Amino acid sequence: xxxxDIVMHYSYSAIMFIGAVTFFIWxxxxxxxxxxxxxxxxxxxxxxxxxxxxxxLGQGVLQEPDQTIYFARxxxxxxxxxxxxxxxxxxxxxxxxxxDKALIGGLITxxxxxxxxxxxxxxxxxxxxxVWYGLGIAALLIVLYIIWYPLRKMAAKSGDGLKRHYRRMxxxxxxxxxxxxxxxxxxxxxxxxxxxxxxxxxxxxxxILSKLGFTLLDLKGLRELxx
Amino acid sequence: xxxxDIVMHYSYSAIMFIGAVTFFIWxxxxxxxxxxxxxxxxxxxxxxxxxxxxxxLGQGVLQEPDQTIYFARxxxxxxxxxxxxxxxxxxxxxxxxxxDKALIGGLITxxxxxxxxxxxxxxxxxxxxxVWYGLGIAALLIVLYIIWYPLRKMAAKSGDGLKRHYRRMxxxxxxxxxxxxxxxxxxxxxxxxxxxxxxxxxxxxxxILSKLGFTLLDLKGLRELxx
Amino acid sequence: xxxxDIVMHYSYSAIMFIGAVTFFIWxxxxxxxxxxxxxxxxxxxxxxxxxxxxxxLGQGVLQEPDQTIYFARxxxxxxxxxxxxxxxxxxxxxxxxxxDKALIGGLITxxxxxxxxxxxxxxxxxxxxxVWYGLGIAALLIVLYIIWYPLRKMAAKSGDGLKRHYRRMxxxxxxxxxxxxxxxxxxxxxxxxxxxxxxxxxxxxxxILSKLGFTLLDLKGLRELxx
Ligand SMILES: CC1=C(/C=C/C(C)=C/C=C/C(C)=C/C=O)C(C)(C)CCC1
Ligand SMILES: CC1=C(/C=C/C(C)=C/C=C/C(C)=C/C=O)C(C)(C)CCC1
Ligand SMILES: CC1=C(/C=C/C(C)=C/C=C/C(C)=C/C=O)C(C)(C)CCC1
Numbered sequence: 001x002x003x004x005d006i007v008m009h010y011s012y013s014a015i016m017f018i019g020a021v022t023f024f025i026w027x028x029x030x031x032x033x034x035x036x037x038x039x040x041x042x043x044x045x046x047x048x049x050x051x052x053x054x055x056x057l058g059q060g061v062l063q064e065p066d067q068t069i070y071f072a073r074x075x076x077x078x079x080x081x082x083x084x085x086x087x088x089x090x091x092x093x094x095x096x097x098x099x100d101k102a103l104i105g106g107l108i109t110x111x112x113x114x115x116x117x118x119x120x121x122x123x124x125x126x127x128x129x130x131v132w133y134g135l136g137i138a139a140l141l142i143v144l145y146i147i148w149y150p151l152r153k154m155a156a157k158s159g160d161g162l163k164r165h166y167r168r169m170x171x172x173x174x175x176x177x178x179x180x181x182x183x184x185x186x187x188x189x190x191x192x193x194x195x196x197x198x199x200x201x202x203x204x205x206x207x208i209l210s211k212l213g214f215t216l217l218d219l220k221g222l223r224e225l226x227x
Numbered sequence: 228x229x230x231x232d233i234v235m236h237y238s239y240s241a242i243m244f245i246g247a248v249t250f251f252i253w254x255x256x257x258x259x260x261x262x263x264x265x266x267x268x269x270x271x272x273x274x275x276x277x278x279x280x281x282x283x284l285g286q287g288v289l290q291e292p293d294q295t296i297y298f299a300r301x302x303x304x305x306x307x308x309x310x311x312x313x314x315x316x317x318x319x320x321x322x323x324x325x326x327d328k329a330l331i332g333g334l335i336t337x338x339x340x341x342x343x344x345x346x347x348x349x350x351x352x353x354x355x356x357x358v359w360y361g362l363g364i365a366a367l368l369i370v371l372y373i374i375w376y377p378l379r380k381m382a383a384k385s386g387d388g389l390k391r392h393y394r395r396m397x398x399x400x401x402x403x404x405x406x407x408x409x410x411x412x413x414x415x416x417x418x419x420x421x422x423x424x425x426x427x428x429x430x431x432x433x434x435i436l437s438k439l440g441f442t443l444l445d446l447k448g449l450r451e452l453x454x
Numbered sequence: 455x456x457x458x459d460i461v462m463h464y465s466y467s468a469i470m471f472i473g474a475v476t477f478f479i480w481x482x483x484x485x486x487x488x489x490x491x492x493x494x495x496x497x498x499x500x501x502x503x504x505x506x507x508x509x510x511l512g513q514g515v516l517q518e519p520d521q522t523i524y525f526a527r528x529x530x531x532x533x534x535x536x537x538x539x540x541x542x543x544x545x546x547x548x549x550x551x552x553x554d555k556a557l558i559g560g561l562i563t564x565x566x567x568x569x570x571x572x573x574x575x576x577x578x579x580x581x582x583x584x585v586w587y588g589l590g591i592a593a594l595l596i597v598l599y600i601i602w603y604p605l606r607k608m609a610a611k612s613g614d615g616l617k618r619h620y621r622r623m624x625x626x627x628x629x630x631x632x633x634x635x636x637x638x639x640x641x642x643x644x645x646x647x648x649x650x651x652x653x654x655x656x657x658x659x660x661x662i663l664s665k666l667g668f669t670l671l672d673l674k675g676l677r678e679l680x681x
Contacts, residue, residue, distance in 0.1 A: 036556030043563050050567075050589065057582055059574070102263030109270050113277075120286070128284055135277065329490030336497050340504075347513070355511055362504065 008204050009056035016049030019212040031223045040087050041215045044080045051076035074119040082108045092155040107146045114139035165221040176210035235431050236283035243276030246439040258450045267314050268442045271307045278303035301346040309335045319382040334373045341366035392448040403437040462658050463510035470503030473666040485677040494541050495669045498534045505530035528573040536562045546609040561600045568593035619675040630664035
């Protein structure tokens with residue numbers, strides 16, 4: 001890895017750490033948002049920051065002859081994407097006293113499946129790569145279906161404030177999540193249409209927006225609902 | 228792998244996929260059966276079909292000098308067997324408003340332990356193989372104990388309809404599950420008394436019956452209970 | 455491994471097995487303690503005993519040129535330490551009808567993170583080793599914080615009996631858990647100030663006290679609360 005990559009990954013870890021501290025401070029004045037949401041908000045950046053730190057230290061990367069595999073990214077995603085979806089689902093069920101565990105379970109299973117197919121695709125060649133990639137896309141469609149149908153309906157039942165907030169968060173999440181498979185397939189894991197430098201920038205900037213940005217807006221919206 | 232094996236594994240994946248679609252269609256008219264049961268019923272064949280697809284593609288297999296290890300089978304089992312047991316446990320607790328999480332947790336832990344010992348046994352030699360195999364059998368006995376004692380008692384408390392349905396499902400599951408360690412020990416993973424062709428047939432036919440067959444009968448029974 | 459090590463590991467497995475049987479017998483007369491606590495109490499020694507058995511069999515160890523890595527220990531810890539913390543948290547919430555899942559989730563995530571950093575540290579060299587070790591220590595501090603602040607407050611709300619029992623159990627757990635990173639860093643995984651024989655003795659004696667000892671005292675205390 002170049003100096004540029006290493007510096008980028010360290011900076012990412014530092015930013016995530018600052019994010020976690022911010023959410024800890026917020027959690028001291030919860031304003032009607034449950035402790036669970038703050039705990040999720042803190043775990044996401046701490047886990048992700050550590051995964052990127054392992055890349056910066058040179059341990060979370062595999063140098064293959066014709067490709068560099070950043071497997072620590074999958075280790076990051078396999079924990080943080082379920083938590084992001086859990087946060088979104090809890091937002092949809094904000095006023096329900098009993099959360100719908102079956103739906104959350106289905107959502108998370110589809111998501112973990114998606115990340116695993118990405119990992120397998122990264123270790124596969126040629127056509128095989130795209131078989132796995134295609135299965136991952138199918139899983140992403142299931143995730144988006146659950147977000148936009150059953151979950152949206154739940155949020156809509158709970159009054160206008162939550163309805164609007166949920167719709168905004170779901171749109172935010174969707175617009176970033178579709179960029180991941182795009183960056184993946186254009187970058188060195190896929191057809192290699194873009195340089196490694198651009199790919200790395202994408203995988204630094206995107207997660208900051210889709211982790212810290214998402215969580216920040218979500219918590220802010222929920223905190224304001226009660227006022 | 229021979230052409231025969233590959234075709235078998237592709238067909239299996241196709242059948243599982245059709246199964247998942249069937250359960251999705253059923254779920255649109257739930258007839259008193261909770262969404263959770265349908266979600267479980269869909270995840271099982273989708274996950275298993277993907278695992279067998281990876282075998283067909285030549286990625287889920289390890290060619291050792293003196294043995295072929297189908298490790299993707301364990302990846303299949305480690306997710307689908309807990310879900311099958313969860314489905315059975317939820318059947319037993321069909322009318323209870325609060326599910327007994329401790330019992331479900333114990334059941335699933337014993338089951339995952341059983342699958343892991345099988346995986347380790349497959350990678351071990353001689354006597355060691357049978358130490359692990361024996362521990363797996365012990366875990367299977369614990370699973371069967373939980374199914375036939377505490378769970379059966381719960382189902383029996385909830386009226387005759389459920390009692391009869393539960394007993395039938397438990398018997399169905401038990402009779403197939405004991406065939407797995409039998410096929411395993413007779414096949415190339417064990418003493419090699421049967422040919423690889425027979426072993427593969429066993430591991431194609433058995434799971435269709437113990438996954439799709441089981442789930443189909445279970446859902447059908449539960450749907451009829453309410454009428 | 456020397457004969458001494460092997461005998462030690464077999465004895466450990468035997469002791470754990472006896473412990474599990476003891477808890478099974480206790481569970482037949484639950485005296486107001488929930489089934490869940492007994493199931494946890496049985497899983498811990500069974501899982502741990504199996505992990506140590508794999509070391510005795512020579513499979514749970516990796517012989518590197520300049521170090522022996524007992525990776526089966528991490529496999530043990532990654533399951534048993536969350537269960538020990540779960541047992542402690544359930545003790546704190548003994549009288550609460552609804553357990554606080556968010557807090558338990560946070561506690562377990564920090565703990566699993568701590569064990570993973572230990573595993574990575576064991577496979578790293580020089581400075582890197584201590585980066586991971588340091589992150590593990592940070593996670594341990596979070597675990598201890600949760601045990602001594604939010605959980606202790608919960609226990610204190612539930613009357614004097616539970617308050618005293620919880621304080622004693624938390625102190626017991628804390629005093630043993632801080633010895634693990636100490637033994638790790640002094641032993642061959644760390645600076646190597648102590649011989650392998652001493653390290654093994656530590657990792658045989660410590661877990662007996664922090665698993666069987668802990669669970670025994672915890673269950674005993676809870677059983678007496680009701681009288
Ligand atoms: C569909 C698909 C993918 C999607 C990945 C996504 C959606 C990742 C999201 C990550 C986030 C949100 C991280 C943290 O912020 C892969 C695995 C790239 C490749 C396989 C197909
Ligand atoms: C006891 C035992 C085994 C049992 C396996 C079973 C019971 C598998 C069930 C699989 C199912 C039901 C799959 C999906 O339908 C092994 C691992 C073969 C070997 C170790 C001992
Ligand atoms: C902080 C820390 C550690 C702590 C380990 C602990 C606290 C283990 C506890 C184990 C128990 C209680 C086992 C079962 O009885 C490691 C991983 C050694 C090294 C990294 C830093």
